[in-house]
Amino acid sequence: xxxxxxxxxxxxxxxxxxxxxxxxxxxxxxxxxxxxxxxxxxxxxxxxxxxxxxxxxxxxxxxxxxxxxxxxxxxxxxxxxxxxxxxxxxxxxxxxxxxxxxxxxxxxxxxxxxxxxxxxxxxxxxxxxxxxxxxxxxxxxxxxxxxxxxxxxxxxxxxxxxxxxxxxxxxxxxxxxxxxxxxxxxxxxxxxxxxxxxxxxxxxxxxxxxxxxxxxxxxxxxxxxxxxxxxxxxxxxxxxxxxxxxxxxxxxxxxxxxxxxxxxxxxxxxxxxxxxxxxxxxxxxxxxxxxxxxxxxxxxxxxxxxxxxxxxxxxxxxxxxxxxxxxxxxxxx
Numbered sequence: 599x600x601x602x603x604x605x606x607x608x609x610x611x612x613x614x615x616x617x618x619x620x621x622x623x624x625x626x627x628x629x630x631x632x633x634x635x636x637x638x639x640x641x642x643x644x645x646x647x648x649x650x651x652x653x654x655x656x657x658x659x660x661x662x663x664x665x666x667x668x669x670x671x672x673x674x675x676x677x678x679x680x681x682x683x684x685x686x687x688x689x690x691x692x693x694x695x696x697x698x699x700x701x702x703x704x705x706x707x708x709x710x711x712x713x714x715x716x717x718x719x720x721x722x723x724x725x726x727x728x729x730x731x732x733x734x735x736x737x738x739x740x741x742x743x744x745x746x747x748x749x750x751x752x753x754x755x756x757x758x759x760x761x762x763x764x765x766x767x768x769x770x771x772x773x774x775x776x777x778x779x780x781x782x783x784x785x786x787x788x789x790x791x792x793x794x795x796x797x798x799x800x801x802x803x804x805x806x807x808x809x810x811x812x813x814x815x816x817x818x819x820x821x822x823x824x825x826x827x828x829x830x831x832x833x834x835x836x837x838x839x840x841x842x843x844x845x846x847x848x849x850x851x852x853x854x855x856x857x858x859x860x861x862x863x864x865x866x867x868x869x870x871x872x873x874x875x876x877x878x879x880x881x882x883x884x885x886x887x888x889x890x891x892x893x894x895x896x897x898x899x900x901x902x903x904x905x906x907x908x909x910x911x912x913x914x915x916x917x918x919x920x921x922x923x924x925x926x927x928x929x930x931x
Contacts (some may be wrong), residue, residue, distance in 0.1 A: 600628035600671060600922045601805050602652070602773055607655065608664035609647050621647040623829035623880055624665070625820075626904075627671055627916055629773065634799060634806040636820035636837075638813065638852070642874045644829040646695070649775045652807075654682040669773070688718040691766035695778040699760035701750040707734075707761050714768040730900025733764040737794060753783045756787035760794070767798060774799075775807045779785035780815065793818060813856055817841060825849050831904060834914040845920040847892045884918070892919040 608706040609622040619732045622644045629635045637645045650656050654674060667674045669690065674682065684691075694700040702710060711730040715721040721729060727746065734742035737760040750758055759779060766774060770875050776795060780788040796819060799806050808820055816823055816837065825833040825848065833846040844850045851870035872889040879885070880901050897918055907913035907920070 599671060600668075601631045602629040602670040602807070604628070604648070604652065604665070605666065605668070606665035607648060607651060608662075609651050610662040610664075612660050612662060618662075620880075621829055622651065625826070625829070625831055626665075627824050627831065627834065629807060630804045631772070631805055632799070633822065634808060636808045636810065636823040637818045637826055638810060638816055638823055639826035640811055643826040645779055645826055647808065648826075649692065649777050652775065653686060653690065654679075664750070671672065684718075685918060687714055687766075687771070688769045689771055690775070690816050691771040692772045692775040693759075693762050693766050693770070693777065693779045693858055695781050696764045697755065698750065701758060701761055703750050706747050706749055707753065708748075711746070711761070711765050711768065714765050720767045730764075730766075731825045733768055734761065735780070737761075737764045737767075738790070739764070740842045755783055756790065759783065759787075759791055763791075763794065763798075767802075767804075768803060771804060773805045773807070775809070777809045778811070779808075780810075780812065788815075795819070811851060813841075815824075826876070830880055830885070830916065832886065832912075832916045835910070835912055836858075839912045843910055843913075844917050845910060845913055846917050847890045847919075847921060848886050850921050851889075851891075884916075892917075894919050 605626050607622050607625045608620070611621060612620040625644065625648055627635060637648060639645055651663060652674070656663065663675065677685070701707070708727065708730050712726040712734060715726045715729055731742040731746055734745055737759055739745055745753070753761065779795070780791050783791065792815060795806065798804065799928050808815065810816060820837050822834070822836055824831045825846065827848050832848050833840070833844070840849065844853055854868045855870060857867060870889055876888040877885040878887055878898065882901065883899060884897040884902055887893045890897065902916045902918050904914055904916040907915040
């Protein structure tokens with residue numbers, strides 16, 4: 599049985615006098631124990647909203663939620679607020695995107711870490727402080743005893759992110775959701791954070807959902823990759839399959855837009871034309887059609903379903919006219 603099983607998840611933001619915004623539109627994926635699954639796509643594709651729906655952190659007003667999210671066989675949408683509060687941090691934890699805004703700026707880091715230990719593990723006083731220092735040391739923060747008294751603004755960006763990871767791992771959760779954990783960090787710190795996450799998943803057997811737009815992160819960390827566009831999954835495959843033979847034109851465009859070290863200086867980048875706002879409604883057409891180089895007339899007249907790719911059994915694909923084999927070889931190389 600999958601540890602996390604998301605089925606037909608829908609999230610619609612509503613506002614009086616405004617058009618409804620369908621941020622997540624029928625997303626389904628699963629995560630097995632000890633597995634790392636990636637949600638990939640440009641900003642605005644619904645990745646973070648999906649994670650907030652799983653964690654039960656969406657606002658109560660102005661949001662319509664559909665589908666189901668099963669964790670260890672129980673539908674999280676059926677649980678009371680008290681049950682969800684007990685589960686968050688203990689069984690399911692999340693590393694948020696911006697550590698500067700996720701940490702309370704007027705509370706010392708040590709207090710924020712020990713709060714998790716007190717709430718979910720019943721630890722108090724010196725025992726909680728000692729465990730908090732151990733957690734900071736585990737994630738690579740030097741002089742952890744002294745750092746417990748520091749405020750977030752006294753830590754570097756990388757250390758703040760490590761502190762967030764320490765908080766999320768305080769109760770050894772079975773599922774960890776990392777939402778763009780390397781955003782705004784320099785390349786060296788990014789590599790350290792990713793290596794830390796990889797080690798923690800390997801050592802503890804924690805399942806990891808990695809939300810990112812960085813395909814380099816996906817290539818080095820994820821077992822299975824779900825590519826999202828405009829609120830829907832458009833391609834799903836194992837890491838090797840996705841990078842070796844990308845089938846959806848959007849996935850191919852993402853890979854082609856990545857700068858390559860083997861190209862000479864001065865070679866122009868190859869971005870996807872248009873912007874994520876250039877879409878068509880999924881209910882009527884393929885949302886990617888306005889930006890797609892493989893577009894056909896039927897792409898603007900009907901919506902493709904997510905189905906098994908007849909040429910690649912390990913693939914699921916939402917496309918009428920996927921990339922041809924010659925293009926696959928060019929992109930995959």
